[in-house]
Amino acid sequence: MKIPLDFQLNGHPTTAEVHPGARLIDLLRDTLGLTGTKEGCGEGECGACTVLVDGRPVNSCLFPAPEVDGSEVVTIEGLAEPGQGLSILQQAFVEGGAIQCGFCSPGMILAAKALLDRNPDPEEGEIRRALAGNLCRCTGYVQIVGAVRAASRKLRASAGEEVR
Amino acid sequence: MSSLRHIGRDLPRPDAPDKATGKALYICDLSLPGMLHGKIKFSEHASARIVHIDTSKAERLPGVRAVLTGENVPEVRFGFMRDNLALKKGRVRQFRDEIAAVAATDPDIAAEAVELIEVEYEPLPAVFCPRQALEEDAPLVHERDASGRPRKSNRLALEVGHATGDLAAARAASRHVVEGEFTTPLIQQSCMGTAGCIARFDARDNLTLWAKTQIPFLAQRDFRGALAAMGLAGRECRVIVPTLGGAFGTGLDTHAYEYIAILLAHRTGRPVKILYDRREEFACLSPRQSSVVHVEQGCDENGKLTFRDVRVLQDNGAYTSWGATYPSVMLLPATSLYQVPVVSFRADIVYTNNTYCQAMRGYGNPELTWAIESNLDELAEVAGIDALDLRRINVNRPGEVTPMGLKVTSCGLEQCLETVGRKLRWSERRGKQRGKRRGVGLASLVHVGGGGRIYRSDGSGVILRFDDYGNVHVSTGAVEMGQGLHAALVVGVAEAVGVRPEQVFINQTDTATCPWDVGTHASRGAYMALSAVMIAAKKAREKIFRFAAGAFAGEVGRNIEKRRKKNPDYRPPDFDLPASLEPEHFDLADGEVFLTAAPDDPALRVGLDRLLRAMHFCRGGDMLTVEAFYDPPTELPDWQKGRGNMSATYAYGAQGAAVEVDTDTGEVTLLGVVAVHDVGRVLNRQTLEGQIYGALAQGIGYALYEEILTERGRILNPGFTDYKIPTVAEMAFPIEVEFVETNDEQGPFGAKGVGEPGLVPTAPAIANAIYDAIGVRIRDLPITPEKILAALATRAERKPR
Numbered sequence: 001m002k003i004p005l006d007f008q009l010n011g012h013p014t015t016a017e018v019h020p021g022a023r024l025i026d027l028l029r030d031t032l033g034l035t036g037t038k039e040g041c042g043e044g045e046c047g048a049c050t051v052l053v054d055g056r057p058v059n060s061c062l063f064p065a066p067e068v069d070g071s072e073v074v075t076i077e078g079l080a081e082p083g084q085g086l087s088i089l090q091q092a093f094v095e096g097g098a099i100q101c102g103f104c105s106p107g108m109i110l111a112a113k114a115l116l117d118r119n120p121d122p123e124e125g126e127i128r129r130a131l132a133g134n135l136c137r138c139t140g141y142v143q144i145v146g147a148v149r150a151a152s153r154k155l156r157a158s159a160g161e162e163v164r
Numbered sequence: 165m166s167s168l169r170h171i172g173r174d175l176p177r178p179d180a181p182d183k184a185t186g187k188a189l190y191i192c193d194l195s196l197p198g199m200l201h202g203k204i205k206f207s208e209h210a211s212a213r214i215v216h217i218d219t220s221k222a223e224r225l226p227g228v229r230a231v232l233t234g235e236n237v238p239e240v241r242f243g244f245m246r247d248n249l250a251l252k253k254g255r256v257r258q259f260r261d262e263i264a265a266v267a268a269t270d271p272d273i274a275a276e277a278v279e280l281i282e283v284e285y286e287p288l289p290a291v292f293c294p295r296q297a298l299e300e301d302a303p304l305v306h307e308r309d310a311s312g313r314p315r316k317s318n319r320l321a322l323e324v325g326h327a328t329g330d331l332a333a334a335r336a337a338s339r340h341v342v343e344g345e346f347t348t349p350l351i352q353q354s355c356m357g358t359a360g361c362i363a364r365f366d367a368r369d370n371l372t373l374w375a376k377t378q379i380p381f382l383a384q385r386d387f388r389g390a391l392a393a394m395g396l397a398g399r400e401c402r403v404i405v406p407t408l409g410g411a412f413g414t415g416l417d418t419h420a421y422e423y424i425a426i427l428l429a430h431r432t433g434r435p436v437k438i439l440y441d442r443r444e445e446f447a448c449l450s451p452r453q454s455s456v457v458h459v460e461q462g463c464d465e466n467g468k469l470t471f472r473d474v475r476v477l478q479d480n481g482a483y484t485s486w487g488a489t490y491p492s493v494m495l496l497p498a499t500s501l502y503q504v505p506v507v508s509f510r511a512d513i514v515y516t517n518n519t520y521c522q523a524m525r526g527y528g529n530p531e532l533t534w535a536i537e538s539n540l541d542e543l544a545e546v547a548g549i550d551a552l553d554l555r556r557i558n559v560n561r562p563g564e565v566t567p568m569g570l571k572v573t574s575c576g577l578e579q580c581l582e583t584v585g586r587k588l589r590w591s592e593r594r595g596k597q598r599g600k601r602r603g604v605g606l607a608s609l610v611h612v613g614g615g616g617r618i619y620r621s622d623g624s625g626v627i628l629r630f631d632d633y634g635n636v637h638v639s640t641g642a643v644e645m646g647q648g649l650h651a652a653l654v655v656g657v658a659e660a661v662g663v664r665p666e667q668v669f670i671n672q673t674d675t676a677t678c679p680w681d682v683g684t685h686a687s688r689g690a691y692m693a694l695s696a697v698m699i700a701a702k703k704a705r706e707k708i709f710r711f712a713a714g715a716f717a718g719e720v721g722r723n724i725e726k727r728r729k730k731n732p733d734y735r736p737p738d739f740d741l742p743a744s745l746e747p748e749h750f751d752l753a754d755g756e757v758f759l760t761a762a763p764d765d766p767a768l769r770v771g772l773d774r775l776l777r778a779m780h781f782c783r784g785g786d787m788l789t790v791e792a793f794y795d796p797p798t799e800l801p802d803w804q805k806g807r808g809n810m811s812a813t814y815a816y817g818a819q820g821a822a823v824e825v826d827t828d829t830g831e832v833t834l835l836g837v838v839a840v841h842d843v844g845r846v847l848n849r850q851t852l853e854g855q856i857y858g859a860l861a862q863g864i865g866y867a868l869y870e871e872i873l874t875e876r877g878r879i880l881n882p883g884f885t886d887y888k889i890p891t892v893a894e895m896a897f898p899i900e901v902e903f904v905e906t907n908d909e910q911g912p913f914g915a916k917g918v919g920e921p922g923l924v925p926t927a928p929a930i931a932n933a934i935y936d937a938i939g940v941r942i943r944d945l946p947i948t949p950e951k952i953l954a955a956l957a958t959r960a961e962r963k964p965r
């Protein structure tokens with residue numbers, strides 16, 4: 001038995017059929033070919049698989065695929081509009097040296113986006129709390145926190161603009 | 165090198181945009197048409213005879229294309245001492261031994277099939293403690309060596325030692341002597357991208373392997389050996405390295421899963437992918453060795469070190485990887501950290517039925533520096549000398565030759581120590597905050613900074629291919645694994661050749677198109693690749709300038725004509741081209757060739773692209789491709805004697821920590837960390853800082869949190885739930901990083917290797933700070949709250965108040 005799904009994926013109406021027990025990450029990566037979402041643990045411990053469901057960051061390795069029916073899902077592929085270059089947040093990660101091996105980056109960037117969408121001017125402690133579920137083995141997080149702060153400044157400077 | 169244009173600038177990394185947008189392709193993202201998924205059946209015993217394997221149910225499962233066991237495949241031997249088999253036969257020696265493997269059309273089917281394989285074992289005696297493994301009646305982990313000779317002991321035939329001076333006399337003559345035993349645990353490298361590969365054979369049985377490796381060329385050699393064992397000697401083995409989700413030493417060896425993928429792909433005639441999940445990564449991929457280090461050091465009444473005696477016991481686990489050669493790098497701190505006239509070092513590496521180990525960042529150096537630097541603080545206390553002063557008194561200096569025979573070219577250790585002391589406010593705070601249970605501590609390091617020769621070649625090749633558009637395409641055997649090699653290559657090539665960074669493109673590492681490199685380890689990647697780039701760039705410039713000598717005047721003529729056509733009033737530059745131009749008249753910068761005598765007039769500058777096209781599209785045309793191979797002027801040490809100048813230069817550094825300890829809970833809070841490193845020269849500050857920050861976080865995990873727990877060889881915490889690496893929440897304290905630039909005479913642009921040093925002295929700096937805060941010394945990593953509470957309790961018992 002398969003469940004039909006109808007949802008918005010990175011702004012596009014999308015339909016799919018999944019098994020009742022399917023994980024969101026498999027729907028995204030295997031069925032829909034969006035491999036930007038990474039699986040680091042499959043157990044909800046690393047945050048590499050973070051995507052946004054209705055603006056909320058979720059671990060797509062635990063999130064049941066059937067539950068996205070009727071929702072809006074944003075993955076890392078949905079941040080930069082084609083032909084428009086990187087989003088302000090992505091650019092801040094690139095320019096801030098916040099990316100080394102990059103395996104944690106999609107999840108990290110989406111967790112940061114969820115935070116900045118909610119609060120464009122977070123305190124450092126808030127940034128740390130928002131990213132505490134996202135493991136990075138390469139960077140020691142210093143430049144990641146710096147990039148989120150830089151993005152927050154830029155976004156506020158160009159106020160009104162949505163955090164892409 | 166006065167007018168550097170790109171070196172030292174913070175150019176964003178060329179690989180970052182793809183990684184920020186989800187476009188970078190890691191091994192988990194790759195798939196090929198018709199690809200099957202492989203899954204491995206691992207042993208359920210640490211030591212047992214395999215009585216019977218029943219694969220019939222697995223074979224009958226729809227979707228299964230092959231089930232392999234040690235009994236139905238050619239014997240594929242591998243490992244540093246060739247003591248391992250891709251699929252084990254008759255006997256298992258560790259929990260994770262690979263005893264069968266399945267290829268199926270879908271990963272779930274493969275997993276289900278593995279569950280259906282039934283194995284009957286007969287348990288055999290096992291040994292898990294390296295000390296017990298050395299006892300005479302200990303069960304032998306390997307009864308025979310790779311060539312079938314009977315073995316008598318579990319000690320590996322890998323002798324690493326060192327002796328300089330008369331140890332007994334030096335000990336007797338010392339005013340103060342302190343000894344101690346220090347231990348370190350098994351550590352998971354914890355790459356966020358787990359291990360995996362894809363193997364594919366073409367119709368002529370040539371193999372392509374997409375591999376998560378740091379050593380594409382040594383791996384190629386290993387895989388060719390496997391092909392030979394499969395009756396495919398002489399077939400091509402092409403290794404392609406996809407984007408790596410971290411490596412940290414896990415890519416220094418070839419792995420059973422890779423050979424199994426090769427065997428499955430050959431058996432099925434289809435591409436086969438094996439991808440570890442996180443549990444497999446923890447339980448079935450080799451971690452960093454655990455070690456027991458006994459150290460004794462002495463000094464005279466002035467604090468001059470008199471001797472150092474180090475003995476290491478290293479638990480190798482059941483098979484041997486390159487990591488077994490950790491002691492080769494332990495020799496560095498043992499013999500060459502601070503000036504010590506008399507040194508003795510000996511390492512025993514022992515087989516046990518524990519999981520076998522492999523390299524991790526630092527390669528033995530953190531294990532030893534932990535012991536030496538902790539012990540040095542104890543010596544300072546006994547001698548009544550300030551711990552920073554003791555280190556200053558014995559500091560290494562440029563020009564010295566150490567007992568190991570290391571030729572210290574440049575050395576900024578003294579400055580590193582001074583800076584750490586200043587930033588920690590040492591004299592104000594050291595020993596003065598016990599009331600607040602706060603303390604400061606520091607530790608230093610020496611590491612290879614110009615390659616590390618542990619193989620007959622420590623070389624690196626590079627090819628620079630110039631296209632018709634003035635771009636330079638760089639092929640190197642060195643591997644980008646997240647550390648920023650490509651960023652360093654882009655600035656280095658731009659600088660050395662004289663083009664703009666956006667004209668430099670780095671090709672994917674692929675043994676079919678890239679020249680040989682021994683591997684990206686020992687902090688050597690950027691150092692070696694850039695050293696090769698310097699040679700290649702010089703060749704390219706010579707060839708460009710030779711061609712320019714004949715073609716430049718004509719191109720300038722065309723420049724002037726064009727300008728005249730556009731603007732009839734155009735006045736050509738007031739400069740007479742020499743009648744005959746020589747190559748030495750030219751320079752190249754920002755992608756334009758010009759005369760050194762007239763660098764500024766745009767009409768007298770010719771785009772490199774135009775010269776390249778002129779060179780290419782003419783009678784007897786030529787194209788510009790240069791290659792270079794750099795092998796540094798170093799020695800392969802004699803390991804038994806522990807002597808040889810294994811690196812072209814050495815990296816130094818010092819780190820400091822400020823901590824507060826809660827004596828009720830045993831909790832350690834880091835108040836701040838300072839890292840000051842002699843890096844030779846900063847090539848790209850942001851990337852360099854990233855290397856230090858990241859290494860520091862790993863050093864902090866090593867010091868305070870991380871440990872693989874085992875019980876009779878079984879790993880008990882195979883996941884991030886129970887194996888804690890630092891998160892952004894733990895890393896919430898000020899970190900100050902500073903660089904000392906000693907402009908090393910050997911290094912490319914003066915730089916030294918920096919990949920590993922950042923985690924080497926972190927743990928002892930923290931342990932020394934904890935001692936300063938509460939007066940208890942923990943000698944066993946990680947320094948957990950339980951250990952601190954236990955130490956406090958023991959102390960309270962010993963001297964009741």
Ligand code: FES
Pocket residue numbers: 038039040041042043044045046047048049050059060061062
């Ligand atoms: S993969 Fe989902 S949290 Fe790690």
Ligand code: FES
Pocket residue numbers: 098099100101102103104105135136137138139356409410646
């Ligand atoms: S950049 Fe490698 S895990 Fe974060």
